Amino acid sequence: MHLIDTDQTNFDTIYKNFRWEIPANLNIAHQICERHQNNKDKVVIYYENAEGDCASYNFGQLKTLSDQFANALVARGIKRGDRVAIVLSQRIETVIAHLAIYKLGAIALPLAILFGPEALEYRLRDSGARIAITDVSKYETLSNLESSLDELQLVIGCHCGNPETEFWQLLNQGSTDFEIVQTQADDPACLIYTSGTTGPPKGALVAHRAIIGNFTGFEMSQNFFPQANDVFWTPADWAWTGGLWDGLLPSLNYGVPILAYEGSGFDPQRACQLLEKYQVTNAFIPPTALKMLRSVDGIKDKYSFNLRAVMSAGEQVGEELIHWGREILGITINEMWGQTEFNYLVGNCSAIMEPKPGSMGKPYPGHRVDVIDDEGKVLADGEHGELAAWCDDPVMFLGYWNNEAATESKKTGNWFRTGDVGYRDEDGFLWFVGRKDDVISSAGYRIGPGEIEDSLLRHPAVMQAAVIGKPDELRGQIVKAFVVLSNHQQASDELAKEIQQSVRERLSAHEYPREIEFVDTLPMTTTGKVRRMDLRQREINSAKPED
Secondary structure (H helix, E strand, O other), X not given: OOOOOOOOOOHHHHHHHOXXXXXXXXXXXXXXXXXXXXXXOOEXXXXXXXXXXEEEEEHHHHHHHHHHHHHHHHHOOOOXXXXXXXXXXXXHHHHHHHHHHHHOOOEEEEOOOOOOHHHHXXXXXXXXXXXXXXXXXXXXXXXXXXXXXXXXXXXXXXXXXXXXXEHHHHHHOOOOOOOOOOXXXXXXXXXXXXXXXXXXXXXXXXXXXXXXXXXXXXXXXXXXOOOOOOOEEOXXXXXXXXXXXXXXHHHHHOOOOEEEEEOOOOOHHHHHHXXXXXXXXXXXXXXXXXXXXXXXXXXXXXXXOOOXXXXXXXXXXXXXXXXXXXXXXXXXXXXXXXXXXXXXXXXXXXXXXXXXXXXXXXXXXXXXXXXXXXXXXXXXXXXXXXXXXXXXXXXXXXXXXXXXXXXXHOXXXXXXXXXXXXXXXXXXXXXXXXXXXXXXXXXXXXXXXXXXXXXXXXXXXXXXXXXXXXXXXXXXXXXXXXXXXXXXXXXXXXXXHHHHHHHHHHOXXXXXXXXXXXXXXXXXXXXXOEOHHHHHHHHHHHHOOOO
């Protein structure tokens, strides 16, 4: 099933002619699993863990196992609308849990396995989750939280050693017969918490219809997905939008095998081995991971890849990574832009449209995105404003969990304000400048961090970089850069001056970082975004006088 006519070769024509067809009744589990049972022997999950243990699963197994687990959840009191937390990495139990939850009309609450106790407690309490499913690494933590959370009634552990709460023992007690609850397209399916880059995380409630709303962007960002013998992989955590809605769910929908790799953290060498071993054709690789791949010596000569499309999102990709992808990976990375609340809106399709390196691309078919001012007026080409999406869109979220005021505060007329600043060029391409909170105001200039960070990455000594505005009495703010150096590079004043000069020469005198601080790591959200908020707070704290 394609939503996009693959015979079309003009991006703008496809956009103009596209119309949504969303059925009134829609359930994600049916869309991505049940309707594939005429091809039930098709392998769609390849699993490998850090120790190299491997397994594979087909559509028939996914249906049977998820039917059993759905019955097991019902037996423990889970009903339509209840929230069930999934605190798991990329593993088969994650897939089974999602399918089972959707089948019974409950709401999946994906949470990152890397979350600590406070992060888990906040989200479990705020959502009112009834059950949490996890592995041995978080079983004790969640069990300890259970007594302090009124709504949380059971923690199910994968291979946890407790027969009363062990995932597979509970699953095996469930019948293999289960009738999917008939859900409407607008019914809630998933509750995903925002990254918290600009404040406390909020729960974004996503409807079943979003599964279809993602597909135009997915098909085009993956250069007309699927094609024969496609294999998909993403290192992105399946607990966040990028890994789940931009990787796992669409791959299953199209019947394309997806690689599930259960490793801790992103290892660029292991990533290269996986790409080669499974002959991955399509991938979503966040910019942070691409930058780490870029540090692998001799990657082009050491590995034999089969990539035909890579999509990247979450942070600005930048011109330097685009050029690296063409030279080393042999593909043009398709940058994409979207949000937890409103996913897969804008991007590129290098198969039919020459991307402009550094731009986000154009709105994908079925999505209306533009640049508006504070009153909701669409701005002219080249004018900076807030990127906004038209609310009548199947991929738009239902609202923030128990926070209608926050939902309404993001709307101006029928525009949903994303909080991202950007502009549209004369060819209709959209360009990201920065988060509203990230925009630096220095000596009358409004400066976005993305372009500076991209310029910093062009220096051979720089592996990662983040830029913020540091308070300054004269200029209001100055540009400050936090830099992680590449392997074997030594921090020095001379190197800092060299990096500063390289940016000054590439950009302008008002944009170069007047301060550079070398750091070992950058603060990241679990979704791989730089937490510039933490860096700004660090500057504030360092400026406070000691008691």
